[in-house]
Structure formats: C-alpha cells, structure tokens
Amino acid sequence: MATSTRKEDKQDERAQDAADEQASNEQAEKQQDDADAAAMANGQPDGEASDDDQPDAESDDIAEQAQDEKPQGEASGEDDSDEEPQDANDESPAGKPIDVPGEASLEVEFNTYPANSYAHDDLGFEEDDLIEIYRNMLLQRRFEERCRQMYQRQKISGFLHLYIGQEAVSTGSIQAIGLGEDTVITAYRDHGMALAMGMEPDACMAELFGKETGVSKGKGGSMHFFDAERRMFGGHGIVGAGVPLGAGIAFAHKYRGDDEICLCFFGDGAVNQGAFHEAANLAGLYDLPVVLICENNQYGMGTHIDRAMAESKVYRHAVSYDMPGGVANGMDVFSVNKAVRDHVEMAREGQPSLLELKTYRYQGHSISDPAKYRAEGELEGQQEQDAIARLHKYMLDEDLASEDALDEIDDEVKQETKDAIEFAEESDLPDEEAIYDDVYSEDDYPFLMR
Amino acid sequence: MPELQLREAIRAAMTEEMERDEDIFLMGEEVAEYNGAYKVSKGMLDQFGPERIIDTPISENGFAGLGLGAAMNGLRPIIEFMTFNFSFVAFDQVVNNAPNIRYMSGGQFKLPIVFRGPNGAAGQLAATHSNSTESLYSNFPGLKVVSPSNPDDAKGLLKTAIRNDDPVIFLESELMYGLKGEVSDEDDYTIPMGAARVAREGEDVTILAHSKSYHVAMEAAEALDEEGYDAEVIDPRTIKPLDLETIARSVKKTNRLVVVDESNPFASFASEVTHQIQDEAFDFLDAPIARVTAPDTPAPYAPNLMDEYMPSAEEIVAEAKRVMYVE
Numbered sequence: 001m002a003t004s005t006r007k008e009d010k011q012d013e014r015a016q017d018a019a020d021e022q023a024s025n026e027q028a029e030k031q032q033d034d035a036d037a038a039a040m041a042n043g044q045p046d047g048e049a050s051d052d053d054q055p056d057a058e059s060d061d062i063a064e065q066a067q068d069e070k071p072q073g074e075a076s077g078e079d080d081s082d083e084e085p086q087d088a089n090d091e092s093p094a095g096k097p098i099d100v101p102g103e104a105s106l107e108v109e110f111n112t113y114p115a116n117s118y119a120h121d122d123l124g125f126e127e128d129d130l131i132e133i134y135r136n137m138l139l140q141r142r143f144e145e146r147c148r149q150m151y152q153r154q155k156i157s158g159f160l161h162l163y164i165g166q167e168a169v170s171t172g173s174i175q176a177i178g179l180g181e182d183t184v185i186t187a188y189r190d191h192g193m194a195l196a197m198g199m200e201p202d203a204c205m206a207e208l209f210g211k212e213t214g215v216s217k218g219k220g221g222s223m224h225f226f227d228a229e230r231r232m233f234g235g236h237g238i239v240g241a242g243v244p245l246g247a248g249i250a251f252a253h254k255y256r257g258d259d260e261i262c263l264c265f266f267g268d269g270a271v272n273q274g275a276f277h278e279a280a281n282l283a284g285l286y287d288l289p290v291v292l293i294c295e296n297n298q299y300g301m302g303t304h305i306d307r308a309m310a311e312s313k314v315y316r317h318a319v320s321y322d323m324p325g326g327v328a329n330g331m332d333v334f335s336v337n338k339a340v341r342d343h344v345e346m347a348r349e350g351q352p353s354l355l356e357l358k359t360y361r362y363q364g365h366s367i368s369d370p371a372k373y374r375a376e377g378e379l380e381g382q383q384e385q386d387a388i389a390r391l392h393k394y395m396l397d398e399d400l401a402s403e404d405a406l407d408e409i410d411d412e413v414k415q416e417t418k419d420a421i422e423f424a425e426e427s428d429l430p431d432e433e434a435i436y437d438d439v440y441s442e443d444d445y446p447f448l449m450r
Numbered sequence: 451m452p453e454l455q456l457r458e459a460i461r462a463a464m465t466e467e468m469e470r471d472e473d474i475f476l477m478g479e480e481v482a483e484y485n486g487a488y489k490v491s492k493g494m495l496d497q498f499g500p501e502r503i504i505d506t507p508i509s510e511n512g513f514a515g516l517g518l519g520a521a522m523n524g525l526r527p528i529i530e531f532m533t534f535n536f537s538f539v540a541f542d543q544v545v546n547n548a549p550n551i552r553y554m555s556g557g558q559f560k561l562p563i564v565f566r567g568p569n570g571a572a573g574q575l576a577a578t579h580s581n582s583t584e585s586l587y588s589n590f591p592g593l594k595v596v597s598p599s600n601p602d603d604a605k606g607l608l609k610t611a612i613r614n615d616d617p618v619i620f621l622e623s624e625l626m627y628g629l630k631g632e633v634s635d636e637d638d639y640t641i642p643m644g645a646a647r648v649a650r651e652g653e654d655v656t657i658l659a660h661s662k663s664y665h666v667a668m669e670a671a672e673a674l675d676e677e678g679y680d681a682e683v684i685d686p687r688t689i690k691p692l693d694l695e696t697i698a699r700s701v702k703k704t705n706r707l708v709v710v711d712e713s714n715p716f717a718s719f720a721s722e723v724t725h726q727i728q729d730e731a732f733d734f735l736d737a738p739i740a741r742v743t744a745p746d747t748p749a750p751y752a753p754n755l756m757d758e759y760m761p762s763a764e765e766i767v768a769e770a771k772r773v774m775y776v777e
Contacts, residue, residue: 217556248519278512
C-alpha cells in the first residue's frame with residue numbers, strides 16, 4: 001500500500017502545483033477582470049451606480065499585472081498596493097522557465113481486495129456477527145423480491161430499481177463504519193443500503209407504497225429514502241448529483257473537527273458525469289474525510305461500462321485527484337468489509353480515497369427492463385459467485401452455523417418482509433394537505449400558490 | 451447611520467453573521483486571497499481565516515453541491531457565484547437538489563444555504579454574461595429569491611437570508627456594488643422576506659421595479675412628476691415570497707400598473723405579477739397592465755443595441771402614460 005508515502009509526497013507536490021497554477025490563473029483572470037471592469041465602466045445606466053470603485057478596481061488590476069510581468073527577483077519595493085503581501089511576487093513563479101521534464105512516466109500502486117482472501121476472524125467477526133451479516137443480506141434480497149411482486153400487483157408505482165445481487169456492498173460497507181455517527185449518501189438504487197443501515201422494513205415498504213408512514217412520508221418514493229437519525233443522507237435520483245453532496249457532508253465533518261467520515265456511494269454510470277469529477281477534485285483538494293465508493297455493477301442502465309467509460313478501471317481515476325485508489329470484489333462481503341475499513345481509516349486521517357466495488361445486478365436497470373443486452377450466460381455466470389450463497393457456504397464449511405439455523409433465518413426475514421407489506425397495506429396515504437408540507441421551513445409560507 | 455457601498459453592506463451582513471455563528475462559512479471563486487472578484491469579501495480572509503473563507507476552483511456544480519451537502523450536515527454555507535450566469539453550470543444542484551431535498555426527505559433534512567452573487571446585465575458583456583435569473587429561480591418551489599435595490603435592504607435581507615433554514619437565491623448587481631446609501635447600524639438589523647417597500651407614494655399609476663430597475667423607475671417617476679403625474683413606486687425587494695398584498699393595495703388606489711423588470715419577458719416575473727394582479731384586482735384596473743422588460747432576445751454587445759435592450763426611464767414614462775391614456 002502506497003498510501004502513507006503518497007500522502008507525504010503530496011504536500012510538496014501540491015505546494016509546487018498550487019504555485020504554478022496560481023501564476024497561470026492570475027494572468028488569465030486579470031485579463032478577464034480588466035475586460036469586466038472596462039465593460040462595466042461603459043455599461044452604467046445614467047444617474048445611478050456612479051461606481052467610484054470601478055476605476056479603482058481597474059487600476060489595482062493594472063498595477064498588479066504590471067508587477068506580475070516583472071522578471072522574478074526584481075525588487076517588489078515599488079509595490080504601492082497595500083492589498084498584496086510584499087513578498088507575494090517573490091513567491092510567485094511567474095517568470096520562471098516552464099518546467100517540462102525530459103522523461104515522464106507514471107507508476108501507481110493500488111489496494112486490491114480479491115474474493116476469498118479474508119476469513120471472518122481476520123476481520124474480528126464473531127459467529128453472532130456473521131449471523132447478523134447473513135440475515136441482513138438475505139433481508140435485502142427477500143424484501144426486494146417482494147418489491148418486484150408488489151410492483152407487478154401495482155401496489156408500487158414509479159421507478160423501481162432493484163439491488164438484488166449487490167447486497168454484499170451495502171452490508172459489508174455499513175459493517176465498517178460507526179452506524180449513527182458516520183454519514184452515508186447513495187444513489188437511487190437505495191433500498192439495500194437503507195436496510196443495511198437498520199432502517200425498518202415496514203417504513204421502507206410503506207414509502208414504496210406511497211404511504212404517510214414511509215421513510216420519507218410518501219414524498220420520496222423508491223429513489224429517495226432518507227433517515228436523519230441513522231445519518232442516511234439519501235437516496236438521490238439524478239446520476240452523479242449526490243457525489244458533490246457527499247463531498248459537502250464530509251466537508252462539514254472536517255469543518256467541525258469531529259471524528260466522523262462520509263461514505264459516498266454512486267454507480268459506475270456516475271463516473272461519467274462532471275459532478276463526480278468536480279466532487280472528487282474538491283475532495284482531493286480540501287482533504288475531505290470521505291470514501292468515494294463506486295458501486296460498479298457494470299451497467300449504466302443498459303450500456304456496459306466498456307461502452308461508456310474510456311478508462312473503465314474506475315479505481316484508476318483516483319490518480320487524477322491525488323488520492324489513493326482501491327478495488328475490491330463486491331460479491332464477497334469480507335473483501336468489501338476489509339476494503340471499506342482500510343479506506344475509512346484513511347478518511348479518519350483526512351485522506352479521501354476512491355474505492356471501486358465490482359458487483360453485478362441480477363435484475364434489469366429498473367423493473368421495466370428485461371435486460372436483453374446481457375450476453376448469453378452472463379447472468380448465470382455472475383450468480384455463481386453470489387454473495388449470499390458464498391457466505392452460506394462459508395458458514396457451513398467453517399462449521400459456524402447449521403443448515404437448519406440458516407433456513408430459520410430465511411423464514412424469519414421472509415416473515416419480516418410479509419409483515420412489512422401488511423404494514424404498508426394498512427397504512428394511510430398522506431393527507432391531501434400534506435402536499436404543502438415541508439416545501440419551506442415556515443408552516444405558513446405566505447405566497448405558496450394554491 | 452453610516453453610508454456604505456452596496457458591496458460593503460453585503461460584506462457587513464456576512465461579517466456580522468459569521469461573528470455570531472461559527473457554522474457559517476463563505477465559499478466561492480476568488481472570495482479569499484483575491485478578496486472577491488468584485489471585492490465584496492475584501493478583508494474577510496484576514497478576519498476569519500482560510501477555514502471559513504474558502505477559495506474554490508472554477509467548478510460551480512462541484513462547490514454548489516458541496517455547499518448543499520454541508521448544509522444537510524448542519525452548517526450554514528454562503529456560496530458565492532462570481533456571477534449568476536455561472537450558476538447555470540450548477541443548475542442541477544441549485545434547482546434539483548437545493549429545493550427538493552427537504553420535501554423528498556419528508557422534512558428530515560433542512561438546507562440553510564445562501565447562493566449569492568451579481569445577477570443581470572452589467573454593460574456590454576454579451577448574452578452569456580447578461581442573464582437575469584429571478585424569473586427562472588422563482589419558478590422552483592423550495593427556493594426563495596431576494597433581489598435588493600440598495601445597501602440598507604441588502605444588509606437587512608442578507609442577514610435574514612443567512613438565518614433562514616431554506617435555500618435562498620440572493621441576487622446582487624455588478625453595476626450597483628459601488629452604489630452608496632445609508633445603512634442601519636442597529637445591532638441586529640434584519641428585514642423580513644416578503645415585505646415590499648413603497649418607495650414613493652403617488653395616486654396616478656403604480657410602478658413595480660426591483661434591483662437596478664428600481665432606480666430607473668424612480669428616474670421615470672421624477673420625469674412623470676415634472677409633467678404633473680404622480681407615480682407610486684414599489685420595490686418588492688423579494689421576488690419569492692412576493693408581497694402581493696402591498697402591490698394589490700397600491701393598484702386598487704391608482705388603478706394602473708407598470709411592471710419593470712430587466713429579465714426577458716416570456717414566462718417572467720413581470721408576467722407572474724401581471725397574472726396575480728388581474729386575479730386579485732381585476733375590477734380595479736382601468737387599463738391593461740403594462741410591462742417594461744428586456745426584449746425577447748439574448749443580450750447584445752454593441753452599445754446602441756445594449757441601450758435598446760435595457761429598460762429605460764423613457765420607456766417607463768411612455769408605458770405609464772399609455773396606461774393613464776395620456777399623450
């Protein structure tokens with residue numbers, strides 16, 4: 001793992017890079033500002049905004065520009081601007097020759113977490129923990145199988161994106177954080193994450209049914225599950241739009257100086273959005289305590305990642321943002337857990353990172369997608385490495401649970417899911433007046449159009 | 451009362467609020483080391499340090515979203531757009547995240563954030579740099595839109611906006627940053643949103659105008675006065691919430707309304723007010739409601755075309771006379 005050395009190198013490189021960038025940006029910005037100031041000067045309406053500051057601003061800029069153009073090393077004693085530190089020009093590399101190395105190469109190490117590489121005791125899990133992990137993954141699966149059924153019975157409407165196949169990602173990740181303290185944000189395929197975070201199946205199903213007892217009071221639906229108490233920051237429907245939010249959630253941790261970190265999940269499709277790259281850059285720039293986790297299920301809707309991403313090894317994008325990258329097998333809950341733990345540790349030390357969890361969704365993009373774009377045998381091949389079946393086998397092989405005990409868990413989660421449906425059925429739809437609730441902070445927002 | 455420039459009044463509001471509440475920070479392009487592209491945040495880096503006055507890369511979608519995430523997690527960000535033209539790069543965050551997250555989370559997450567910066571045309575900057583965004587942003591339920599015309603209102607309203615628990619779009623003006631005016635030095639000076647100001651009382655015609663257009667409207671009112679017509683001028687100060695009551699009361703007195711707004715006219719603030727007032731005061735109107743807006747074109751560059759583009763006092767006078775049925 002090259003993490004620690006990278007972190008130290010980074011400081012020096014950053015200082016130099018920052019200086020270089022500042023120099024070139026300053027020139028460009030000053031030209032822009034001069035243009036702005038000139039335009040403003042002739043654009044003033046008669047009789048108002050006689051802006052005596054504009055000429056000042058303009059002349060300041062010209063003075064600054066003139067200083068920048070001086071060869072480096074010349075005295076800055078003529079600097080008559082009291083806004084700039086006296087030694088600003090000495091530190092500025094303006095005037096230094098452009099530095100292009102004679103040879104350039106890039107060698108980067110990444111953390112990898114293949115399947116079947118970790119045993120439960122390596123990770124400090126006891127038998128009881130394993131039972132809970134198994135139960136949680138199975139709950140997600142049974143819950144979503146019922147969701148599909150309820151959609152077909154028209155109890156659930158709108159978009160329904162199922163998580164089936166990806167359960168090791170949610171459960172393995174949440175087992176690596178302080179639940180209720182650390183923060184989590186994810187995209188629209190969010191039911192699994194909600195259940196992994198301990199959100200009640202009853203309230204989750206009720207949300208899908210559009211009931212007032214739902215996790216978002218029937219206002220969010222499938223794609224917008226929230227739970228402030230468990231620090232689940234949503235459920236975000238627009239591809240990539242949650243990633244800047246994740247950076248901001250982490251920013252608040254750093255700003256307050258608390259010890260918490262943010263897990264920011266997004267799909268492989270989001271990596272092709274500008275929002276991801278802007279957020280990753282800001283995270284790297286500000287050293288935000290965030291783990292950017294790409295849940296790579298290999299398809300953005302119906303388009304395979306190889307047809308959508310020029311560099312489709314997602315973890316390699318970390319290099320662009322000066323952060324460690326890692327890749328784990330997302331079909332093995334132990335590999336996921338180990339990977340997320342390592343990356344959470346970095347985040348707690350103020351080092352953001354990018355972690356790719358390679359997984360697979362068994363269903364189509366949404367309930368209406370028959371997924372005919374898959375190659376023949378592709379789904380079946382993926383299902384052979386199913387995360388739940390893997391853990392099932394592991395526990396039997398290692399003599400950690402009996403077949404009967406695991407069957408009993410299945411019966412329990414099936415019952416829990418049935419109960420959730422009953423709860424959702426019996427709950428009321430929101431009161432019609434609720435359409436006006438929670439638009440603004442004021443209850444009697446005065447000019448809401450009705 | 452001290453006389454401040456608009457930029458100083460905005461700075462004073464931010465400074466006072468940041469002194470009061472440590473959860474407030476200012477973030478944007480050139481806000482810190484450069485002292486603000488328009489010097490609004492001048493000196494704030496020295497006072498508050500780089501943890502609270504934060505320069506960003508040119509990355510509007512990224513830092514607008516970062517601000518929203520920070521707001522969801524308990525902070526109260528002030529996000530400066532160098533101009534609101536650049537807010538379009540962050541459109542998804544501003545219109546699809548900011549106003550919706552409270553609602554979609556069933557009220558679990560509040561987003562106390564202010565997006566502020568200059569709005570509207572600022573001389574010959576051509577179309578991409580001359581957009582007026584008030585009509586656009588006020589179309590999204592969940593956003594509040596404030597657009598003051600003078601330093602005192604700017605200070606009082608910005609302090610209110612910063613304390614508010616909802617996302618507020620706070621629209622300033624490049625051309626007015628140097629505008630001077632007396633500003634209250636009351637300790638805790640705030641102005642509520644949704645309270646219009648009757649700037650000039652009159653009997654013959656009501657003129658509604660905000661931000662830069664307000665000053666053009668006042669000029670027109672003086673010109674009308676010289677011809678013996680008594681115009682009432684109302685500055686709405688906030689676009690949303692809108693103080694419809696004050697406008698309607700005035701129209702019921704004068705029976706005539708001219709709405710001035712430098713935005714483009716189609717589906718605009720001016721058209722919304724026109725609808726609201728015909729609904730509220732139809733029987734009181736003695737003439738159709740008139741609008742003076744930018745034409746339905748992008749903003750041009752050439753000086754004569756730009757003069758033509760902006761609402762002028764002459765146009766306002768002409769429209770006021772038209773609704774008063776006088777020559």
